[in-house]
Amino acid sequence: MSKAERTRQFIIEKAAPIINRKGMAGASLSDIMEATGLAKGCIYGNFENKDEICLEAFNYLSQSYVKSMMAHLQPFTGSKAKLIAYLDYTLAGKHRDEMGGCPVINFGAESDDTHPAVRERVKQVIRSSREFITSLLREGVESGDYSPDLNCETQALKIYTLLEGAVIISRIENNREQLEQIVNLIKAEIETF
Amino acid sequence: MSKAERTRQFIIEKAAPIINRKGMAGASLSDIMEATGLAKGCIYGNFENKDEICLEAFNYLSQSYVKSMMAHLQPFTGSKAKLIAYLDYTLAGKHRDEMGGCPVINFGAESDDTHPAVRERVKQVIRSSREFITSLLREGVESGDYSPDLNCETQALKIYTLLEGAVIISRIENNREQLEQIVNLIKAEIETF
């Protein structure tokens, strides 16, 4: 890893939570300079423009989320246990709290009319999240945990939708209760699969 | 309605869709001047500052949404028919499309860390939406449409969460299909109530 690569990564990691919190338009270069302690010339030596930093910030946030989620899921065996662990990790929201909220929601809501490249990446992240849940359900069907009639894609969409919806509501209400209730509902529903 | 009041309202109505699309930080005063055709002095003669315009824009968006929703629901009789009509109106998303997306999501995602007054209003709108669905369910229980055991608050939260979640996903994916699927799931679930 060259010096430049390390600096680039450093900037992304420092900038990401700020951009996630303040938004792409709301976070200024001064904010990023302050957070990194670097001068403007250095930042522009490593990025084309602010938009590129925003895009990379979203990539970093989503990738690091997946990484920490996978690390959390790793000890659990069996697709059903993994799915429950997935729900519990979402409920705990440690990564989210550290990073200033769910990046899919924050970047998704802002990018849809203004930043097509970011929007495209958000889309991909939603897709792969849904696919991951789908694959967990499918495994569960194979292993006999769930009925063979289970419509895995549809139920995965439902679970993901409930989680995203509950995450926004809980964040705006500044109250974990709603997310807790929804996670409990999902858990109960899984038992009927 | 005085001249000033009319102008104030005019500014709000023209600015709201822009702020909803570009975000509070992303929409500039020049944008608002262009959309209204008014000069800066006029705008600042009617508002304290940009933040006030943003707050009023959210109020306008949410109130006009409620109004058009109620107008749509009016012809239907019976709480169950009204609930289905509520879902269908959400699915159609006419108001949302005209205004540049769901204001609860757009303003909610942006305000949570930066605009406490807006956030508070978004919170209230979420509350009253949930309460409205709850009351429809409760009416349905009274009239015998649903089982007396139905947990109206919880199911209302679930329905609202699914709708908000599906609205974001469909908007980012730029595809009505996900929202359609979710609305169908909700409709099917109502039948089991």
Added chain:
DNA sequence: ACAGGAACAGACCAATTGGTCTAAAAGAAA
């Protein structure tokens, strides 16, 4: 019709924005 007040236009302002450029500093290769 007119007087007085409300509403508006737009010049003006300081501060900040994203972005460039050059010279100095730091790293890497020899």
Added chain:
DNA sequence: TTTCTTTTAGACCAATTGGTCTGTTCCTGT
């Protein structure tokens, strides 16, 4: 250690930002 390239600092830039202020225009009540 010296050379040469890469990386960084920060002065600089034009454009734009949110916001103020004054003079003009437009209403409205008499």
